[in-house]
Amino acid sequence: MYKYIITLLMLCCPILPVLADEVKLQPHHPDRYVVVKGDTLWGIAGRFLKDPWQWPQVWKMNREQIKNPHLIYPGDVVMLDMSSGSPQLRLLRETVANPEVTLTPGIRTEQLDVEAIPTISPRIIAPFLSQPLIIENDGLKDAPRIIAGPENRVVLSPGSRIYVDKIDEGEGTLWNIYRTGKTYIDPETKAVLGTEAIYLGDARISKYGEPASGDIVSAKEEIFANDKLVAAPESLQTNFVPQAPEDDVQGRILSIYGGVAEAGRNTIIAISKGSDDGLEQGHVLAINRNGRVIKNPGYDKKNKKGSENIKLPNERIGLAMVFRTFDKISYALIMQATEPVNVLDVVEKP
Template sequence: MKTTRLNAGLRPNILATLGALALLGSATVANAQNYPVTPAQRATAQQTAQTGIPLSELTPNAPDEYTVKSGDTLWAISRLYLRSPWRWPELWGMNLSDIANPHRIYPGQVLFLDKTGGRARLTLRRGGGSGEGGTIKLSPRTRQDTVTGLALPTLNPALIEPFLSEPIVVDEDTLKTAPRIVAGNDSRVLLSRGDRAYARGEPNAPLLEKAGPINQFRVFRTATPLKDPATSEILGYEAQYVGKAQLQRSESTQTMMEAGKEVTNVVPATIDIVAAREEIRAGDRLLPEPPRQLLSYTPRAPIDPITDGRIVSVYGNAVQFAAQNQVVAINKGIRDGIESGHVMAILKNGETIIDRTGGGKDTLKLPNERIGLLMVFRPFEKVSYALVLEINDTPKAGDLLVNP
């Protein structure tokens, strides 16, 4: 049993920030990173906290106080208070320089809405302000994790954790030159978890064990081209994730005599299938398991205007329309300045129609209608994966993306 006390005097306004939890691709929050707070960042946050936002930006039913509960997310609480939830840094006394160092808020803390002076601020002390002193008590609880592990996540982690390790966008040659499965043990054609199989690399790049931890690979199938709906540019190839494999023995060669001649044959590497989303077969490709990454998802609007942004595809086999909490690929990536956490509005592309109501045949373009929001969580060079946060219609490939 442990009771945690946070000294509010040490961080008068920084503690009032609803920072985003850095999500781990390993689906755990127990090892979330602690970000240092510099004196300059502290001063900037305090200054911004004194400014707040106009009361008109609050939702009509924004509560005067709210106790953070287990299962809450940053986005859900932002929506509780703000008409534009991606503007949360202004309400919690942060500016763009602090976003790279998100702070934590925990279940059991009480948020107070300060409306003095016609501006809104969110604090952890009733009455707000920047006075010193006082403590903030978190509810006692029995736990094995550190208090950092209880930090509030930005979104429900289960929504995006699979996409941190499963789908991948590659260039045209990456899968073609990746090691491939050539056969299953006992002449098995379809492989699943627990089966043994054999694989080989290209002649100049055999599949070999490397020093260090056990060699893990992801198994992928034929990549699907992702084409920009606006320019028809191939932005990358989305590889279909089918499972994981573990390398047991390296690829090698064996020399023997056949018909009086010395012949050298390739001996494929030995792998074990350790996970399978669907049945694995010969021809599937292996890509090394990447190191686990600590990623921060801090919802915010992009700094620069988004131009010609489009939804490229909805993730899933033969899925045409996107639902809330579904993943889509968009035609903007790292080269366009897109980062994890960028929020964009989805616009339904208005149809072009022929107007015959006036006796003629005039061509009309119906207006674009805003139908939802999405947030980027995994950017690649030319394309990104984004989570659909809110919708009031059904987004689809080709719909437009703009700053929120």
């Protein structure tokens, strides 16, 4: 026989100064919400909060908890507590246990097929967690190179045997295949931010040495001799907390993925700021449209008094969440958009 045990998890750590902004609730927010499979942390936050990046504030999360957040599972109940005079969230956690077993509050027993809810949709961002790749100039110069494929075959496809100039034993079995792509230039400073390596597919190495050999196991684009190999990452962080950056940051949208001229919600963008600028996974940025410059109708042309032109203020048109960072470039997912988002639109701390 089984019984249900409810444990109340309360996070009582000091709040960060950066999270001290006033929390605004949704007009018709629920008092409690039961988490279901398919939910995302951003979606749940948006049910309660006008600004979902204030999630750490209503949980009273400190810096360490933001970096290593508590996991939330289907069946958990998120409750809004106003007893202190300011919004706070609590988690009612329901676990199934043998009645003879005593559980310490906060400890959870899990079935293996129950997964914590992700921050944002893994279906959209999964390919960008491991590829494409931003590299420094000549970053692929010394990477292992495909030197040949099957006899008389120019285009290499899944199932093709490949030969690589050198891969030593212990360097890994699964490798991503790349080709040098476009170079990103900072639109403000004109400095080179990095080069994008175009992800082509995956290969599995079966024999090490000079040369090594293996097989192509998947291909997104045509693969040729001279394409480069990079060891596939063993694990990637997918659990992070939506939050505003601690420091002011301002950059531009460098590119929009998916072959479209304009972007909307659930579109991936590359932006001109990265970890060197303080950006981290989970940081939420406002997307602003640069204000137009117009002729000043009150300009005294005869006496040249006043400003001839007036720049209108920037207008917020959306929000984006950073989910992968490099030194000078980051990938972000557009979470909200009231107008089409374009390359060179401004991203900054909301």
